[in-house]
Amino acid sequence: MRGLSYIAVGTLLAGSLLPEALTQAPAEAPAAFSPGSMTLLTNGLVDQATFDADRAVFEEQEGRDDGLGPVYNAQSCAECHQNPVTGGISQVTELRAGHFDGINFVDHVGGSLINDRAIDPAFQERVLGGNEVRTFRTSLNTLGDGFVEAIDSNMLVAISNGQPAGMRGQFIQVPVNEANNAVRGARFGWKNQHASLKSFSADAYLNEMGITSPLQPRDNTSNGTVVDDGVPDPENLEDVDLFAEFMRATGVPPRDLVLAATADAQAGSALFNQVGCAICHLRNITTAPAGTVINQGALTVSAALGNKLIHPFGDFLLHDVGTGDGIVQNGGQSTRNKVRTAPLWGVRSRNRLMHDGATVNRNEAILRHAGEATSVINNYRNLGTGQKNQLILFLNSL
Amino acid sequence: MALAVMALAAGLVLSRAFVRAPRVERPRPPSPAAPEQLRPAVVDADFSPPRAGEAVTVLYRAFGSAVEMEGEGAAVGDFNGDGSPDLAVGVRASEAHAAEINDPLANWTVQDCASSPDSHVAKTRPSSPAVRNREPLLAVVHGFGRRGWRDPEARQAYLMKGALEGPWRGRSRDHYPGLDAPEARALGDVLAGPGSRGEIAYWTGERYVCRSATAARSAR
Numbered sequence: 032m033r034g035l036s037y038i039a040v041g042t043l044l045a046g047s048l049l050p051e052a053l054t055q056a057p058a059e060a061p062a063a064f065s066p067g068s069m070t071l072l073t074n075g076l077v078d079q080a081t082f083d084a085d086r087a088v089f090e091e092q093e094g095r096d097d098g099l100g101p102v103y104n105a106q107s108c109a110e111c112h113q114n115p116v117t118g119g120i121s122q123v124t125e126l127r128a129g130h131f132d133g134i135n136f137v138d139h140v141g142g143s144l145i146n147d148r149a150i151d152p153a154f155q156e157r158v159l160g161g162n163e164v165r166t167f168r169t170s171l172n173t174l175g176d177g178f179v180e181a182i183d184s185n186m187l188v189a190i191s192n193g194q195p196a197g198m199r200g201q202f203i204q205v206p207v208n209e210a211n212n213a214v215r216g217a218r219f220g221w222k223n224q225h226a227s228l229k230s231f232s233a234d235a236y237l238n239e240m241g242i243t244s245p246l247q248p249r250d251n252t253s254n255g256t257v258v259d260d261g262v263p264d265p266e267n268l269e270d271v272d273l274f275a276e277f278m279r280a281t282g283v284p285p286r287d288l289v290l291a292a293t294a295d296a297q298a299g300s301a302l303f304n305q306v307g308c309a310i311c312h313l314r315n316i317t318t319a320p321a322g323t324v325i326n327q328g329a330l331t332v333s334a335a336l337g338n339k340l341i342h343p344f345g346d347f348l349l350h351d352v353g354t355g356d357g358i359v360q361n362g363g364q365s366t367r368n369k370v371r372t373a374p375l376w377g378v379r380s381r382n383r384l385m386h387d388g389a390t391v392n393r394n395e396a397i398l399r400h401a402g403e404a405t406s407v408i409n410n411y412r413n414l415g416t417g418q419k420n421q422l423i424l425f426l427n428s429l
Numbered sequence: 430m431a432l433a434v435m436a437l438a439a440g441l442v443l444s445r446a447f448v449r450a451p452r453v454e455r456p457r458p459p460s461p462a463a464p465e466q467l468r469p470a471v472v473d474a475d476f477s478p479p480r481a482g483e484a485v486t487v488l489y490r491a492f493g494s495a496v497e498m499e500g501e502g503a504a505v506g507d508f509n510g511d512g513s514p515d516l517a518v519g520v521r522a523s524e525a526h527a528a529e530i531n532d533p534l535a536n537w538t539v540q541d542c543a544s545s546p547d548s549h550v551a552k553t554r555p556s557s558p559a560v561r562n563r564e565p566l567l568a569v570v571h572g573f574g575r576r577g578w579r580d581p582e583a584r585q586a587y588l589m590k591g592a593l594e595g596p597w598r599g600r601s602r603d604h605y606p607g608l609d610a611p612e613a614r615a616l617g618d619v620l621a622g623p624g625s626r627g628e629i630a631y632w633t634g635e636r637y638v639c640r641s642a643t644a645a646r647s648a649r
Contacts, residue, residue, distance in 0.1 A: 160609065163614075184456075185454070185455055204457060215454070322452055323454055324451055353509070355616075389635035390635060406582060408584075409584055416532070
């Protein structure tokens with residue numbers, strides 16, 4: 032009888048524990064391209080032919096007949112997300128403005144985004160008087176964003192909870208448009224204004240290109256005045272899904288492995304940890320297991336994206352590092368002077384740094400950090416010239 | 430033994446077939462910002478002027494021996510708009526320290542009034558690529574927290590070449606309605622320069638910009 036009890040207990044234990052024990056350690060996420068060929072490769076979410084077709088849609092130039100405008104910033108996704116390959120970064124910035132009344136940030140009439148282009152000169156947006164809060168925002172990398180989307184929101188909370196007091200990143204939840212606006216842990220955009228790639232795609236299609244979709248069915252105004260681009264809304268029914276699929280299927284920005292292997296870059300990597308950069312520019316995050324239902328039920332993590340180890344060098348949380356930008360989007364007034372930690376993967380492709388692209392030198396970008404980052408930057412100041420060079424060399428390998 | 434193996438296998442199969450429901454990302458309740466995230470970053474800040482010797486101490490903390498204080502005047506204000514008191518002092522590059530000041534990995538950022546977007550200021554400044562020994566500069570040290578520039582952590586520092594020599598003072602931005610113009614982007618208090626030429630400097634979020642005070646006073 033006692034033997035049977037042991038067997039029964041063993042059965043239960045095996046049932047409850049073994050599946051976890053047999054769970055594989057996370058695999059490294061694949062690279063977006065091989066530095067030799069610069070050819071964009073699917074991460075396995077879709078086959079290469081589908082990926083290439085999605086990429087073509089991402090690169091497609093939109094015109095007036097497609098619903099471009101009435102106000103817009105660019106004619107294709109790739110116009111802003113292109114360096115060194117489609118889906119990467121660019122020097123293109125967007126302009127945002129509004130007013131701070133001493134307590135709250137108030138959007139510029141028509142919204143904080145001031146589009147730089149219009150299909151008619153009469154529609155051109157301008158920053159109107161009384162909107163003293165202004166900022167530029169650089170275009171962000173989208174390579175590897177499928178893995179970022181596959182991070183469990185609770186992981187982001189755990190990262191925040193693990194950060195020292197005074198440097199704790201702010202976790203916010205924002206609507207997932209395709210899930211009836213149910214909220215999820217934010218992770219995309221300089222203000223963490225999105226939690227899903229489909230919501231982000233629909234937002235960018237509308238706000239950067241002026242093209243409406245079922246998730247964003249109304250065109251933007253021109254400084255608050257309703258203007259018409261002549262194309263019935265919604266102007267496009269399918270591209271948002273294809274943009275999201277393209278981004279989900281990209282690999283992560285690959286490192287410069289030759290540079291990374293040098294003794295100086297490895298010493299710089301150790302210094303990056305030692306001075307505290309890695310507290311917010313977090314090295315390692317594991318995505319949720321395949322099969323996990325995310326985006327409030329709108330998406331299931333695929334085998335290609337699940338249980339993958341990524342090295343974003345970012346925590347996808349909001350911090351006040353003394354740089355502003357003074358704008359409030361989805362996160363409420365407490366986020367006014369916060370920006371999302373810039374993920375540093377792929378930063379070697381970027382020469383205009385920080386949220387506004389206004390700093391063009393690695394050392395000055397580091398020194399521009401203040402606020403929550405003050406003690407870390409003072410640690411950096413205490414390094415010798417050789418050590419600073421090593422740390423910057425390490426950054427240039429990312 | 431055979432029984433044990435069978436039990437193990439049965440457990441494994443059962444667990445995969447019945448125990449494992451689809452894993453769902455656990456939704457989190459709406460989370461209002463914590464009180465420390467809502468309150469201003471700095472409260473009850475100390476904007477009192479420097480006492481004897483304080484400015485020299487702060488300059489040494491930020492710049493080491495690279496600069497020497499020039500004259501007695503020091504301006505206090507929230508020049509970068511973060512609520513924390515900042516300090517601005519006229520200084521001179523120390524003899525034989527120009528290379529240190531110009532080091533691309535220096536602990537401060539050198540900016541040039543001659544690169545100001547204000548053509549009036551730019552035209553009246555000689556532009557040179559680097560700071561020379563004994564060159565007059567305007568040093569600004571950004572504050573940290575309530576204690577501002579007095580806090581030992583306050584080391585974010587800027588050196589402005591081409592700024593007018595003489596005592597600078599801090600003034601409210603309200604005196605300069607011209608700074609409401611779209612291109613100005615003045616974020617904090619304004620540094621008002623010496624003498625009759627009337628010049629100001631202000632922080633844009635990334636750099637200090639020098640400008641004619643007359644133009645800045647005019648509403649657009």
